[in-house]
Amino acid sequence: xxxxxxxxxxxxxxxxxxxxxPREEMIDKVKEVFQKYGYSPLETPALEYQxxxxxxxxxxxxxxxxxxxxxxxxxxxxxxxxxxxxxRVMATNQNEISLPFKRYQIQNxxxxxxxxxxxxxxxxxxxxxxxxxxxxxxxxxxxLIASDLMKALGVNDFQVRLNNRQILNGFFExxxxxxxxxxxxxxxxxxxxxxxxxxxxxxxxSIGLSSEQIKKIVSFGKISGTNQEILSELGKIFNKTxxxxxxxxxxxxxxxxxxxxxxxEKNYQIDLSIARGxxxxxxxxxxxxxxxxxxxxxxxxxxxxxxxxxGMFMNQEIPAIGCSLxxxxxxxxxxxxxxxxxxxxxxxxxxxxxxxxxxxxxxxEVANQLRKSGKQVSLYPGDGNLGKQFKxxxxxxxxxxxxxxxxxxxxNKATLKDLTKNKQITVSMDQLDKELxx
Amino acid sequence: xxxxxxxxxxxxxxxxxxxxxPREEMIDKVKEVFQKYGYSPLETPALEYQxxxxxxxxxxxxxxxxxxxxxxxxxxxxxxxxxxxxxRVMATNQNEISLPFKRYQIQNxxxxxxxxxxxxxxxxxxxxxxxxxxxxxxxxxxxLIASDLMKALGVNDFQVRLNNRQILNGFFExxxxxxxxxxxxxxxxxxxxxxxxxxxxxxxxSIGLSSEQIKKIVSFGKISGTNQEILSELGKIFNKTxxxxxxxxxxxxxxxxxxxxxxxEKNYQIDLSIARGxxxxxxxxxxxxxxxxxxxxxxxxxxxxxxxxxGMFMNQEIPAIGCSLxxxxxxxxxxxxxxxxxxxxxxxxxxxxxxxxxxxxxxxEVANQLRKSGKQVSLYPGDGNLGKQFKxxxxxxxxxxxxxxxxxxxxNKATLKDLTKNKQITVSMDQLDKELxx
Numbered sequence: 001x002x003x004x005x006x007x008x009x010x011x012x013x014x015x016x017x018x019x020x021x022p023r024e025e026m027i028d029k030v031k032e033v034f035q036k037y038g039y040s041p042l043e044t045p046a047l048e049y050q051x052x053x054x055x056x057x058x059x060x061x062x063x064x065x066x067x068x069x070x071x072x073x074x075x076x077x078x079x080x081x082x083x084x085x086x087x088r089v090m091a092t093n094q095n096e097i098s099l100p101f102k103r104y105q106i107q108n109x110x111x112x113x114x115x116x117x118x119x120x121x122x123x124x125x126x127x128x129x130x131x132x133x134x135x136x137x138x139x140x141x142x143x144l145i146a147s148d149l150m151k152a153l154g155v156n157d158f159q160v161r162l163n164n165r166q167i168l169n170g171f172f173e174x175x176x177x178x179x180x181x182x183x184x185x186x187x188x189x190x191x192x193x194x195x196x197x198x199x200x201x202x203x204x205x206s207i208g209l210s211s212e213q214i215k216k217i218v219s220f221g222k223i224s225g226t227n228q229e230i231l232s233e234l235g236k237i238f239n240k241t242x243x244x245x246x247x248x249x250x251x252x253x254x255x256x257x258x259x260x261x262x263x264x265e266k267n268y269q270i271d272l273s274i275a276r277g278x279x280x281x282x283x284x285x286x287x288x289x290x291x292x293x294x295x296x297x298x299x300x301x302x303x304x305x306x307x308x309x310x311g312m313f314m315n316q317e318i319p320a321i322g323c324s325l326x327x328x329x330x331x332x333x334x335x336x337x338x339x340x341x342x343x344x345x346x347x348x349x350x351x352x353x354x355x356x357x358x359x360x361x362x363x364x365e366v367a368n369q370l371r372k373s374g375k376q377v378s379l380y381p382g383d384g385n386l387g388k389q390f391k392x393x394x395x396x397x398x399x400x401x402x403x404x405x406x407x408x409x410x411x412n413k414a415t416l417k418d419l420t421k422n423k424q425i426t427v428s429m430d431q432l433d434k435e436l437x438x
Numbered sequence: 439x440x441x442x443x444x445x446x447x448x449x450x451x452x453x454x455x456x457x458x459x460p461r462e463e464m465i466d467k468v469k470e471v472f473q474k475y476g477y478s479p480l481e482t483p484a485l486e487y488q489x490x491x492x493x494x495x496x497x498x499x500x501x502x503x504x505x506x507x508x509x510x511x512x513x514x515x516x517x518x519x520x521x522x523x524x525x526r527v528m529a530t531n532q533n534e535i536s537l538p539f540k541r542y543q544i545q546n547x548x549x550x551x552x553x554x555x556x557x558x559x560x561x562x563x564x565x566x567x568x569x570x571x572x573x574x575x576x577x578x579x580x581x582l583i584a585s586d587l588m589k590a591l592g593v594n595d596f597q598v599r600l601n602n603r604q605i606l607n608g609f610f611e612x613x614x615x616x617x618x619x620x621x622x623x624x625x626x627x628x629x630x631x632x633x634x635x636x637x638x639x640x641x642x643x644s645i646g647l648s649s650e651q652i653k654k655i656v657s658f659g660k661i662s663g664t665n666q667e668i669l670s671e672l673g674k675i676f677n678k679t680x681x682x683x684x685x686x687x688x689x690x691x692x693x694x695x696x697x698x699x700x701x702x703e704k705n706y707q708i709d710l711s712i713a714r715g716x717x718x719x720x721x722x723x724x725x726x727x728x729x730x731x732x733x734x735x736x737x738x739x740x741x742x743x744x745x746x747x748x749g750m751f752m753n754q755e756i757p758a759i760g761c762s763l764x765x766x767x768x769x770x771x772x773x774x775x776x777x778x779x780x781x782x783x784x785x786x787x788x789x790x791x792x793x794x795x796x797x798x799x800x801x802x803e804v805a806n807q808l809r810k811s812g813k814q815v816s817l818y819p820g821d822g823n824l825g826k827q828f829k830x831x832x833x834x835x836x837x838x839x840x841x842x843x844x845x846x847x848x849x850n851k852a853t854l855k856d857l858t859k860n861k862q863i864t865v866s867m868d869q870l871d872k873e874l875x876x
């Protein structure tokens with residue numbers, strides 16, 4: 001076989017054990033929270049018909065689709081997100097799925113975009129959605145889910161910021177912003193935190209808003225206080241708008257549930273600037289921000305109600321609410337907050353060394369015994385002397401090393417070294433288990 | 439948006455919750471065993487350069503590769519197995535990986551083959567490999583891993599069948615079978631169990647073997663007894679062959695470790711007919727069969743030593759041993775053995791119903807309290823009366839249903855129905871937790 005230069009594709013990455021171990025730990029905790037709320041796992045194929053995928057992601061998205069013709073001349077594409085596949089699943093599994101359908105899905109998605117720091121062409125998305133959620137209890141529950149997720153990951157300083165798209169619609173009605181300008185205004189509001197106030201003004205002016213309208217937007221953005229204070233302020237604005245009244249009633253109901261459940265107000269806050277870039281949200285919207293040294297990471301968990309999307313292949317509207325957890329961003333934030341264990345390259349807690357060929361059997365036996373008592377044990381499967389084996393344990397981050405040399409074996413003992421403490425003791429074989437503090 | 443007929447691609451499948459829940463349970467147990475042996479998780483991209491993938495899978499494999507040109511005109515292909523990506527990882531991460539490298543990898547692979555019952559174009563592979571395993575303790579450990587896996591999954595009736603490719607090579611030397619015929623003979627031996635003895639003879643004859651040679655093959659195939667008896671028989675045949683002697687010494691050493699670890703002989707057995715179809719094995723080979731009603735499922739866990747493959751991109755030989763767990767087949771076997779829980783469609787153990795709009799808040803509170811005590815709770819997020827909500831719980835397989843009607847709420851009580859027993863009681867709120875036997 002001719003040797004070729006092996007390369008990984010640009011924008012793709014290997015998850016080596018040192019990357020996988022803490023990520024899987026994080027994902028396991030996340031799944032546990034979803035399951036606590038009765039959400040169940042779903043997986044869908046990496047490939048779908050182009051017809052299913054195309055026309056859903058706008059022009060920019062379309063360009064980023066991995067599309068090709070398969071061997072059977074079918075036009076196919078790689079999964080671009082987990083929402084369109086969910087809509088497809090709802091249409092093709094109508095007999096097997098009962099509504100409300102509560103699912104989570106953690107799978108890679110593929111986007112042929114320009115790779116840059118922290119942006120990959122293959123990355124995990126983690127979506128939780130409740131399809132057929134006609135009740136606003138589901139909306140309120142997402143704040144609990146966010147809150148439980150953060151706590152499960154060790155994060156105490158976080159805040160879910162809540163809004164409702166109908167409130168924004170009501171505000172546009174109230175301030176006389178025309179339908180055709182709404183999209184542009186949304187996009188500007190959405191990047192409010194990333195630009196200066198004067199740039200914000202300038203951008204609004206550039207799309208033709210009057211000074212009066214801009215003033216209304218700015219003062220609307222300044223409404224603050226406790227959640228009840230904000231709701232009361234909104235009541236004054238919205239007594240004459242249709243959408244606004246609906247949005248306010250919804251938000252009031254959601255806040256009511258959260259107050260009843262005694263969720264501390266520091267962990268959720270109405271924030272009228274939350275718009276969400278995507279156009280498909282129809283009601284509740286929210287984002288989740290961390291504090292402390294992770295305050296600049298942006299929202300790690302965002303979502304909302306999107307009642308017009310999930311039935312797209314079924315010719316009907318199916319109400320739905322959900323959220324997307326940004327796993328890469330969240331992981332980076334946990335690293336920043338020092339909530340992720342130091343990089344270790346293995347799951348093994350103990351390395352059982354092999355002294356020489358004549359004592360291999362003994363090492364094999366001892367490793368096997370330790371596993372029976374529940375330990376994670378690597379029996380050294382290479383060659384080389386003890387020095388090499390110690391270096392190996394050290395490099396991989398294995399804490400305990402066990403030596404079974406001729407002296408130990410003759411006395412039915414084992415030498416145990418704790419690499420974190422650089423401490424070594426020789427103990428009788430029945431004491432070994434006890435000495436391993438794991 | 440125009441309505442299109444949503445379809446799933448032929449040969450692909452959705453894993454709905456009823457499929458995912460028991461599969462994930464199985465996979466979690468599998469991972470736990472791998473970790474007990476110090477194997478660590480690895481994931482690699484779905485896409486690789488065609489140059490990396492092509493030329494590795496033979497003509498048949500090549501045809502089944504999903505290949506295309508990406509937007510940047512790179513020739514890429516979807517992962518076909520997990521071995522070639524492992525070899526690529528070893529080449530491109532030389533500075534980050536210490537040998538011996540013990541990894542497991544559970545990811546989908548893609549094969550554009552004709553879909554048929556139980557064969558899909560996207561399916562999970564589950565590989566465990568030790569790269570840089572110069573020591574035969576690793577070979578012996580795979581029998582322990584197989585054994586622990588089966589026990590973890592509740593299977594007690596199983597057998598690992600062991601052989602060594604060098605023994606087969608030695609046998610070819612001993613019986614004068616020419617190098618050029620070896621491949622054909624291997625392939626016939628490999629399907630021995632699927633064809634009749636007379637067909638077996640006929641096929642061997644058709645490739646030009648003499649009656650004498652066929653007799654030797656048949657009598658070789660009949661060597662049986664305890665492992666030590668077989669080793670002793672082989673000793674008589676192999677005293678004059680080079681490869682045979684090496685293979686016999688290796689197999690003897692491996693069996694020695696397993697005897698020292700007191701693995702019951704019913705769970706592993708030398709089987710000289712195990713050849714493994716793939717040509718790349720160089721030493722130990724093994725397959726794992728189940729008994730009872732799952733005896734016709736074929737091997738659920740197979741592998742061996744392949745010392746010449748993993749260094750393919752590095753211009754060097756790196757010894758390696760590993761195995762592949764057939765997850766789909768294993769799952770089917772567990773279903774056959776009734777070791778998989780009945781189909782349930784949700785992770786929720788309890789459904790908290792919503793009596794009417796005025797009592798939603800109460801249901802919200804109670805659901806939240808139950809979760810705090812560790813329960814998996816779905817708060818009904820749809821609309822409809824109690825009857826509809828009960829049907830929903832029943833259909834999904836949720837065991838407990840809680841009702842919080844006006845009578846209950848006024849008395850600070852809850853009604854709890856156990857759907858498996860069709861039994862209903864009303865208890866005070868502080869008794870609720872106790873009454874839920876979970």
